Amino acid sequence: MKFRAKIADAACLNHFTRVSCMVAKLARTCTLRIRPHALNFILADPAGGGVSMWCELPQENFFSEFQMEGVSEDNNAIYVELAAENLSRALKTAQNARALKVKLTNKHFPCLTVSIELVSVSSSSRMVTHDIPVKVIPRKLWRNLQEPTVPDADVSIYLPVLKTMKSVVEKMKNISNQLIIEANLNGDLNLKIESELVCVTTHFKDLGNPPSASENESEDRSPEQMAEVQVDIRKFLQFLAGQQVNPTRGVCNIVSHKMVHFDLLHEDVSLQYFIPALS
Amino acid sequence: MLKCGMSGSQVKVFGKAIQALSRISDELWLDPSEKGLALRSVNSCRSAYGCVLFSPVFFQHYQWSTSVDMNNGTKSNLNCKLGIKSILPIFRCLNSLERNVEVCKIFTRSDKCKVVIQLFCRHGIKKTHNVCFQESQPLQVIFEKNTCSNTLMIQPRVLAEAIVLFTSSQEEVTLAVTPLEVCIKSSTEESMDLNSSVYSEMFVGPHEFEFFQIGVDTEITFCCKELKGMLIFSEATHAPITMHFDFPGKPMALNIDHMLLEANFVLATLADEPSRASSPQSLCLSQKRKRSDLPCSNSKVGKKDSKGMESISRKVAPRKLYADEILSNISALENSGSPIMKRVNSDTEEEPGSPSLRKCKAKNNLMEVMPKSYFCISDIEHLPPLSKKPGFGVG
Numbered sequence: 001m002k003f004r005a006k007i008a009d010a011a012c013l014n015h016f017t018r019v020s021c022m023v024a025k026l027a028r029t030c031t032l033r034i035r036p037h038a039l040n041f042i043l044a045d046p047a048g049g050g051v052s053m054w055c056e057l058p059q060e061n062f063f064s065e066f067q068m069e070g071v072s073e074d075n076n077a078i079y080v081e082l083a084a085e086n087l088s089r090a091l092k093t094a095q096n097a098r099a100l101k102v103k104l105t106n107k108h109f110p111c112l113t114v115s116i117e118l119v120s121v122s123s124s125s126r127m128v129t130h131d132i133p134v135k136v137i138p139r140k141l142w143r144n145l146q147e148p149t150v151p152d153a154d155v156s157i158y159l160p161v162l163k164t165m166k167s168v169v170e171k172m173k174n175i176s177n178q179l180i181i182e183a184n185l186n187g188d189l190n191l192k193i194e195s196e197l198v199c200v201t202t203h204f205k206d207l208g209n210p211p212s213a214s215e216n217e218s219e220d221r222s223p224e225q226m227a228e229v230q231v232d233i234r235k236f237l238q239f240l241a242g243q244q245v246n247p248t249r250g251v252c253n254i255v256s257h258k259m260v261h262f263d264l265l266h267e268d269v270s271l272q273y274f275i276p277a278l279s
Numbered sequence: 280m281l282k283c284g285m286s287g288s289q290v291k292v293f294g295k296a297i298q299a300l301s302r303i304s305d306e307l308w309l310d311p312s313e314k315g316l317a318l319r320s321v322n323s324c325r326s327a328y329g330c331v332l333f334s335p336v337f338f339q340h341y342q343w344s345t346s347v348d349m350n351n352g353t354k355s356n357l358n359c360k361l362g363i364k365s366i367l368p369i370f371r372c373l374n375s376l377e378r379n380v381e382v383c384k385i386f387t388r389s390d391k392c393k394v395v396i397q398l399f400c401r402h403g404i405k406k407t408h409n410v411c412f413q414e415s416q417p418l419q420v421i422f423e424k425n426t427c428s429n430t431l432m433i434q435p436r437v438l439a440e441a442i443v444l445f446t447s448s449q450e451e452v453t454l455a456v457t458p459l460e461v462c463i464k465s466s467t468e469e470s471m472d473l474n475s476s477v478y479s480e481m482f483v484g485p486h487e488f489e490f491f492q493i494g495v496d497t498e499i500t501f502c503c504k505e506l507k508g509m510l511i512f513s514e515a516t517h518a519p520i521t522m523h524f525d526f527p528g529k530p531m532a533l534n535i536d537h538m539l540l541e542a543n544f545v546l547a548t549l550a551d552e553p554s555r556a557s558s559p560q561s562l563c564l565s566q567k568r569k570r571s572d573l574p575c576s577n578s579k580v581g582k583k584d585s586k587g588m589e590s591i592s593r594k595v596a597p598r599k600l601y602a603d604e605i606l607s608n609i610s611a612l613e614n615s616g617s618p619i620m621k622r623v624n625s626d627t628e629e630e631p632g633s634p635s636l637r638k639c640k641a642k643n644n645l646m647e648v649m650p651k652s653y654f655c656i657s658d659i660e661h662l663p664p665l666s667k668k669p670g671f672g673v674g
Binding site for chain 1: 437478480481482483484486
């Protein structure tokens, strides 16, 4: 197993750092999958057996050099588990870096080594190295870490500005732990919270709906009919907290009473996040 | 006994000094003398010492006098020990203090044990803080900088960039030097395992230092926390930091020399012992064993809260804080070697719940690992320093 890559462009480095910070906010430990054309950050759902977070970065948009050799010819992939915060912190130290190299090494135990060439005030280079401990995931566990299928949603709707949602949901958190997300095909999205004393609903209108994939759904469903799901508000907040910038595109897919699926696109990085319904 | 005043920008530097010393300990001594006003702090396990001396010209006005004891005519200094919790909040938000405060006056009231800090702010606002202090004679550390083989002088910016690499969970940092390069890295144990944190290292070339003198290749390990305190302060003074160090085990000194003030931090370094790989708890135990070996005459002293013990001893006699080794050497010179005080020392050290002992292995008692000729801790007033040549000490 081999992996070496290099980032030489400052903008790419910043983007990669932002992505790793976002992942660090969404998961404590996550899986990094390295394949010839893409990197994935994966968070497996402990209960469901599926995946709760799936983030994909097309490798060519970030790395000027990229070489990898997977476990074998047939399985040309590397799966390692690491603490997401270690990676984001190491990348944050590369603010004024001339170049950044990442490679898989084995010093006493497997590490992801990040080597940074910093430019100092006196315009001379300073070398910084971080060895991030990782755990190699054996092949037999790979099937739990595969790309999730987009669920057959009852309603798909574009998301409003995430910052607005976050400030609303943060206040709702004080009222109750159970949040109802409902939306319809008319571009309406509601966030509802209920307690004994009070019931608060925030309405977002005219959001627009992406064209639906299957024709049956749009025919059967009246535009006004709401699809709703009740989720743990903390999980939703954690997802929102990870988004520092508003995505290029954000879609929310609701499977009534089962789960909600968020599909975001930050320039070229795609992020999918699943929150199951509260039983 | 003490009366001084400073302007808004000087308050900022003064506040930074207090913030830096707050990283070392929860208490600090206010120690005025003819040389200026010194702020001193020693941590509970005696592995770090900090002193910032503001010369009289730093202040707008500075007056100091000894007080004369009515009963026996002995002169005594202001033995003033303040809790950091009482004084730190006064100097919070230093940037706004710098903007708003026109004059800051600090004076002591000899009738009550109080230090009065008055901030005269804009718009006619006057804030007065009365801070009670405990009577306690300050400690000082005298360190022979000249005997150190390695001296590095560097702008705080570079050091700060290095320190930011290390997470707050990593208490210890290793500085490895050769004549060709300097490496600052996370301190590693022999067996790093999967759950260990990130190992980071940064190389700095000799040309980045303002002064670079390496006499002996060495690797020293010390606690990051106190270094961060020093960095906070040096960035406020814009002066370079000088590091003096030698072999592992010998304390290292960080020094800022400025026209108006002088700052010195002495940190213990991890010794290169065979027991190095042992857990911090066993280090604590071995210190405990040493303590119990020394003659301890008062067996009546039971297991009380150590703070309670301290206040008892203070009422008994003016307290001098010494490590037991020095106590045993200069016991002839002591005038009040109360058994209660010895016991108090060991009780403080034995605290099992002390978080600082558990986390940082470099917490060797400064006095234990050092031969006396290099450095010593002495009471400023009554005892001369043990070494013949004065180091940087204030006494």
